[in-house]
Amino acid sequence: MSALATAPAPDTLNRVRDESGVERALAVERLLKRMIDERIAGNDDAILTTEDYNSLMMAWANSGDTCDAALRVEEILVTMQDLYNDGEDDVQPDENSFRIAIETWSNVADEPHSMARAQQILDWMVQLYSNGNNDKAKPTTSCFYPLFKVWANSDKIEAPIMSEHLIMSMQHLQNTQDLASVQPDTTCFNYVVRSWIKSGDITSEKKIRKVFEYMDDCRRRGCEYISPDSLTYNMLVSSIGVSVKRDSEAGGARRADKLLRRMEQGFLAGDESLRPDTVIYNQVIDYWAKTQSVHGHYLKARDVLDRQISLYRKNNVRKCRPDTLSYTSVIGACASTYGSKMERRRSFNVAHRTFLEMCKNDYPTQPNDVTYGLMFKATGRLLHKQDERDRYSRTLWSLACDDGYLGEMAFNRFREAASDELFKELTNNRRNYADLPSDCTCNARPSPRQKNRRPKDNGKRLLP
Structure with missing residues (x-):
């Protein structure tokens, strides 16, 4: 039945192969009802399980991101809990059952109260487990992911605040109910960072930096599940772009370069989660190219490119292979140089050397x-x-x-x-x-x- 939840079986349900997601979900419902009827008729082998109901919920969840599908998934979850309360242990809803319902409501875009419904199911899950009414409804960190994801992709002004409240609620459950299974991890904090970037708040860089420093402090204290990774660094460096665009002389390029060096040092010390990619190098080079007031800014841009090349060639980090944009941004930094004739000549030599390198590389960096x-x-x-x-x-x-x-x-x-x-x-x-x-x-x-x-x-x- 679980296979039918995502695609109809080729033999018994060949007739629904080309049907819509809703029709497929209804086909799963008919199978479930037939098993119930057979059990009532005296067939002791017709036993429905939690997995069967979860498959039905998945069928509705995959039928389309609509409010009706989410309502049906929630109804099935409530029915499972009611049956379990009445003594039907075989259909006791588990962590996966609740997560499916939470994800389904989180994916509904045309319902203004979808997030509230998802949060209500999560709260109900916590209550059932805490009160001893369902020992399989133990909430986990992954149950919070759908809520974090929606807030991270939301344009609402309160999105980053709501994301931070989710973190605090998880920490509250840890401290008051000893629920280690809901400990916020790096993924949760990355969603918070992403929500601040999406918000467009003028203070977002400072807020993101606070989140980053908290994560890094957890890492230094030996926390195994909270630590900045490459995505954290990429988003933090990306957030500096707003400051560079608003005022290129405010030190944004220098802050970004320091973060990149910190990331490089962590990776070279053995932390694979800090493996840099081409995007973050190109961002830092671009920031230096726009910071024309700093003496020798083109040399700093070239230095970032040299570190990128070294990491790619000497350390075989394929993710950070320089591309055309990497070299072009350095040339752009050189082209914007002011100063004496000697300084401008020196800058042209850097641009010329960079241009020749990109033409001769054995990987695609053609002008x-x-x-x-x-x-x-x-x-x-x-x-x-x-x-x-x-x-x-x-x-x-x-x-x-x-x-x-x-x-x-x-x-x-x-x-x-x-x-x-x-x-x-x-x-x-x-x-x-x-x-x-x-x-x-x-x-x-x-x-x-x-x-x-x-x-x-x-x-x-x-x-x-």
Whole structure:
């Protein structure tokens, strides 16, 4: 019967193979009713069990995320408990029965009170076990997961507060009723962090940092079930993005880099749960690229990339393999450098070296239209002599056209970097990006913002 809860059997119920989820659930109900009728008729082998009822609940749970399905699942759960109270021990609802009902209500999106119904079932479960009315209804941490998940995905302003209240209620059950089975774990706290990110609260980074430090304190005190993992670090670093976007000079990049180093140290010390991935490295590089007021910010961005490459090559961490974005963000950091001629030259050398590396890698990090645009920007802004700018611009133009990655940004940056003579020569006197050969632009992504905008006339680049 459990197989029928997810898909009909190929022999006895071949007729419902193509039926909807609701029809399949009704087919399971008919099977259950037939067994009840046979038991009443005197067939002692027709014994219904908790597993049979759980299968029926699963059939309704899989029939669709509707209120009617959730109501039916709850009715079945209440019936099981009533039968158990009347002496039917074979159908005593267990932890799985209650969890199915909680998950089903949690998945109902069109009912404003679905979360309250899920919470009521969880509270009922705790009450039954605490009062000794059902020793198999012992709540576990996994019973709380559906509630955490819904709040983590909710846009409601109270979602993070409700998630934290769930943590406190679990800790209350531990302390007052000695229920070690409901101890909040890393997954629960990660849901809390996620709910703060989703909330968009301006104080979310501080709130998330407090949760993170609590988790890390638990780890230091030897707690086996609460410890920041790679997902925790990723979300914490991601939360800093709001601060970097609002004020890139507020130290967000530095905070993110310190967290990444902390994560790296934990992983290299043997904690596999802290294995970094490409996403977190790209975020930190991007934060440094946007922090132009810090002297040598491009070197810090490059340092993060070097650590990423080292972890991938020397420690064989496949998850953190640098990609095109990793290298392109470093080039972007270089292109935004201000300062003396010497400083700008040094920055260009870093950008050039990074560009050459990404072209030569034995894994896919080939330049794209954004990469070429930023390299043209670096050429125009960082090189002092026009003949040198022309030399690099010519090479970049050739590579971009060969790859089909001459995007509109690259075209405009080339216009700014190259001399009038070189611009006329390589474009064949074409003023507009739309007039370029398709072979040069075929792989570049369209730019909706600039699609209908003509290049600015700066008085220097106009062609006769």
